[in-house]
Amino acid sequence: MTNAEAYDRGFAHLSSHTVGPLLATARESLAPRLLDVGCGTGVVTAAALALGAEVTAVDADPVMLELIARRHPYATIRQATLPELPFEGELFDAIAGNFVINHVPDTAGALKELHRVLRPGGTIALTWWKSDEMTATSVFTEAITAAEVPYDPPRRPFSAHDTPPRFTALLAEAGFQAPAVDSVRWRHQVDLETWWTDIVESGGPRFGVIADHPPETVERIRSHYLRLATPYAQEGFPVCAYLAHATR
Numbered sequence: 001m002t003n004a005e006a007y008d009r010g011f012a013h014l015s016s017h018t019v020g021p022l023l024a025t026a027r028e029s030l031a032p033r034l035l036d037v038g039c040g041t042g043v044v045t046a047a048a049l050a051l052g053a054e055v056t057a058v059d060a061d062p063v064m065l066e067l068i069a070r071r072h073p074y075a076t077i078r079q080a081t082l083p084e085l086p087f088e089g090e091l092f093d094a095i096a097g098n099f100v101i102n103h104v105p106d107t108a109g110a111l112k113e114l115h116r117v118l119r120p121g122g123t124i125a126l127t128w129w130k131s132d133e134m135t136a137t138s139v140f141t142e143a144i145t146a147a148e149v150p151y152d153p154p155r156r157p158f159s160a161h162d163t164p165p166r167f168t169a170l171l172a173e174a175g176f177q178a179p180a181v182d183s184v185r186w187r188h189q190v191d192l193e194t195w196w197t198d199i200v201e202s203g204g205p206r207f208g209v210i211a212d213h214p215p216e217t218v219e220r221i222r223s224h225y226l227r228l229a230t231p232y233a234q235e236g237f238p239v240c241a242y243l244a245h246a247t248r
């Protein structure tokens with residue numbers, strides 16, 4: 001189960017970097033009714049509310065929803081799991097999904113459902129990580145391997161669609177117009193000890209397993225993590241996200 005507070009301190013600090021570009025298309029069209037899909041603890045919701053949008057935020061995880069509901073009483077919060085959404089067709093002017101599409105088992109089905117709830121002319125923007133440029137998290141995988149601890153992260157069907165040409169094709173197949181994918185690169189600057197604690201405590205599907213090991217194993221992984229992360233201590237971890245956008 002996710003620890004929403006730890007997720008919010010760690011991963012959400014990382015994911016908040018793409019919120020500006022993600023909301024740029026919605027901002028240009030002055031879209032008032034915005035769907036934040038896979039809202040997590042609410043980095044997109046917070047920014048969209050600040051822009052004056054009427055925000056509906058959905059997530060599959062009730063722990064995330066409990067935190068976002070407490071923090072953002074002016075957003076409409078609903079539990080929903082893609083590829084299904086509990087909304088009538090053409091309800092939203094804009095859809096923003098920050099690092100959720102990579103978690104959804106049925107990518108094509110999810111895009112068709114997002115197309116259904118978006119009004120004609122509305123905008124959609126979705127992000128996911130470029131996995132081979134994601135040092136802020138790959139350093140954990142490398143540390144587990146270096147510590148010689150067995151590791152079998154969950155397989156993601158999304159990896160079949162995670163390049164710009166493949167995802168653009170999938171958006172077009174779902175009926176979206178002018179689909180395109182941009183890259184967003186930055187340096188994720190964090191205190192290395194704090195980053196370790198937040199990622200391990202957040203309990204997500206990939207790194208939550210670290211804390212399930214005996215303390216001496218956790219310490220072995222941690223010392224490899226610190227060794228591997230130290231070169232990034234000054235300038236931050238280089239990371240890259242893809243940002244897909246299209247209209248209906």
Ligand SMILES: C[S@@+](CC[C@H](N)C(=O)[O-])C[C@H]1O[C@@H](n2cnc3c(N)ncnc32)[C@H](O)[C@@H]1O
Nearest residue numbers: 015038039040059060061081082098099100103
């Ligand atoms: C990496 S987090 C991103 C959260 C937030 N958008 C952010 O940028 O911090 C992914 C979120 O998607 C949610 N999620 C995963 N699979 C989902 C699905 N099939 N439908 C809806 N939400 C899902 C998770 O519960 C989690 O809150």
